Amino acid sequence: MELQLLQFIWTVLLLQVYLFWSGQCLSVHFTNQQPIHVIKGHNLNLQAQIDLLDGERITKVTWDRQAKNSRKNSTVAEFPGKISDGRAIVEQQGAMLKIRDYQPSDSGVYTVTVTNQSGQRRSTQQTVDEYLAVNHVSVMVNVSHCILHCLEAWGTEPTFTWLHEQAAVTETVGHVSADGTSLYVSSTFCGHFTCVVSNKLGQSSATYTAEPCPRKNRATTAVVLCLILLLLVVTCLEIQLWRRCRHQSNRRERLRESCEDTL
Incomplete structure (x- = not known):
C-alpha cells in the first residue's frame, strides 16, 4: 500500500514537471523593447523572436493592433492567412510583420500571438509611433x-x-x-x-x-591705426624736407650763375 502511494506521488510530481516544462517551451518576445518610430510613407518592420523546442511547430500567428487613444483591437495580419488591405504582409512563418507606406493611423500597440500544435499561446507587445519633425524650438x-x-x-x-x-x-x-x-x-x-x-x-x-561682446582686437586695431598715422606723419615730414633741400639747392645754383655773369 505504501509502495503504491509512493508511486502515485512520483507520478504526480513527474506530471507536474512535464506540464511546467511544456508550458515554458514556447516563448515570443521583441529584441527591442523601446517604442519604434516610423517616418510617414516609409515601411514598418516588426520582427518578433519566437523560441521553440525540438519537434515543436507553429500553427498560427496573429498580429493585432490597438489604435492610439482607443481600446479597440483589430487584426492586421495572420499566418497562415490572407491579408485584408494588401499593405501588410507576414514573413518568416509569421515572425515578421511588414506594412508598406506607413501612415499615422497605423500607430498604436501591436500584439503578436503565437500558437503551437498543442494549442499553447504566447503573446508580446510593441508600441509604434510616427516619427515627427522638430518643432517650436x-x-x-x-x-x-x-x-x-x-x-x-x-x-x-x-x-x-x-x-x-x-x-x-x-x-x-x-x-x-x-x-x-x-x-x-x-x-x-x-x-x-x-x-x-x-x-x-x-x-x-x-x-x-545678450549684451554685445567687447571686441578682442580693439587694442590691436588701435596700435595699427597709430602706426599708420605715424607712418603718414613721417612720410609728410620726409616730403617736406626733400622739397626744402631741393629748393635750397636750386637757389644756390641761381646765385652761382649770377656771380659768374658779373665777372
Whole structure:
C-alpha cells in the first residue's frame, strides 16, 4: 500500500514537471523593447523572436493592433492567412510583420500571438509611433547662474547643438549638459547663443541675444591705426624736407650763375 502511494506521488510530481516544462517551451518576445518610430510613407518592420523546442511547430500567428487613444483591437495580419488591405504582409512563418507606406493611423500597440500544435499561446507587445519633425524650438535663460536651456515641442529623437556667434561652442565659452539641452556659460555672458535642434527630418533653431561682446582686437586695431598715422606723419615730414633741400639747392645754383655773369 505504501509502495503504491509512493508511486502515485512520483507520478504526480513527474506530471507536474512535464506540464511546467511544456508550458515554458514556447516563448515570443521583441529584441527591442523601446517604442519604434516610423517616418510617414516609409515601411514598418516588426520582427518578433519566437523560441521553440525540438519537434515543436507553429500553427498560427496573429498580429493585432490597438489604435492610439482607443481600446479597440483589430487584426492586421495572420499566418497562415490572407491579408485584408494588401499593405501588410507576414514573413518568416509569421515572425515578421511588414506594412508598406506607413501612415499615422497605423500607430498604436501591436500584439503578436503565437500558437503551437498543442494549442499553447504566447503573446508580446510593441508600441509604434510616427516619427515627427522638430518643432517650436525656444531658449530660456537663467542670467544669475549663466545657464541657457533649450526647449523643443515634440520632435522624435532630437539632437541639440549650441553655437556662440555662429561658431561651435568651445570650452572657453562653456560646457554642454549630457543631454545637450543646457549650456553652462563660463566666459563673459555676451553675444548670440543659438540652439540648433535636429533629427532625421530636418532642423530648427532659436537664438538668445545678450549684451554685445567687447571686441578682442580693439587694442590691436588701435596700435595699427597709430602706426599708420605715424607712418603718414613721417612720410609728410620726409616730403617736406626733400622739397626744402631741393629748393635750397636750386637757389644756390641761381646765385652761382649770377656771380659768374658779373665777372
